[in-house]
Amino acid sequence: MFVPRKAFFTRGVGFHKNELQSYELALRSAMIERQNLVNVSSIYPPNCELVDIEEGLKFLKPGQITFCVMARTSTNEYKRLLGASVGIAFPSDRNHYGYISEVHCYGKDETEIGDLAEDLASTMLATTLGVEFDPDKDYDERKEIYHMSGKVVKSLSYPCVAYGEKDGYVTAISSVVFIE
Numbered sequence: 001m002f003v004p005r006k007a008f009f010t011r012g013v014g015f016h017k018n019e020l021q022s023y024e025l026a027l028r029s030a031m032i033e034r035q036n037l038v039n040v041s042s043i044y045p046p047n048c049e050l051v052d053i054e055e056g057l058k059f060l061k062p063g064q065i066t067f068c069v070m071a072r073t074s075t076n077e078y079k080r081l082l083g084a085s086v087g088i089a090f091p092s093d094r095n096h097y098g099y100i101s102e103v104h105c106y107g108k109d110e111t112e113i114g115d116l117a118e119d120l121a122s123t124m125l126a127t128t129l130g131v132e133f134d135p136d137k138d139y140d141e142r143k144e145i146y147h148m149s150g151k152v153v154k155s156l157s158y159p160c161v162a163y164g165e166k167d168g169y170v171t172a173i174s175s176v177v178f179i180e
Contacts, residue, residue: 004067004178006049008056009086011160011174019074022169026072030173031057035066042069042124044088044098044176050156059179070175071102071117077164082106084174085159087117089125089146092153099124100176114157115139117174122146122155 010032014025027033031053060066071084084104091098101120103113119139126133126142129151133142146152160172 003045004048006051006179007176008051008053009158009176010053011158013162014171015165015168017168019169022171026171026173034062035064038067039070040067042100044100046095046097056179067178068175069100070173071104072173073104074169074171075164076169078166080164082172083108083113083159083161084172085113085117085157086174086176087121087157089121089155090153092151110159110161114159117157118155122152125152
């Protein structure tokens, strides 16, 4: 049974006249182009250590099947703002799983898309842990409730934004990559 023991954040942007090649260049920018990536859903494993990208890349070999949670978006519209972000919410009990969210949208800046990714991950974790809150309150108020409950210890995001360029595509990706 494979349960990742480590993970890292990465992100990248690629520009090219072809959409697929802009995605490949975004993977290169994120330094994960040599992997056979398998997208998985949104559970951050219990006791999984978040490491920096330099340490994480040491565990990867070219061609390796590599599991990740990835947010990805592309456009060929000149000057259109696009973004992708993953967010993680960590439980205070490391023996419990956390949540990862993926956000991909247009017209939001880095702060907005990062906050949205953290909000989604934190809300999913809080509901799983039985934290009571008013879903109609804004994220800053709910975030305080999540942390004060003692069940959600922190949240992080790794947003990536870009603007469309003339005569081609831009692709933005943000990912949590799992390693053994």
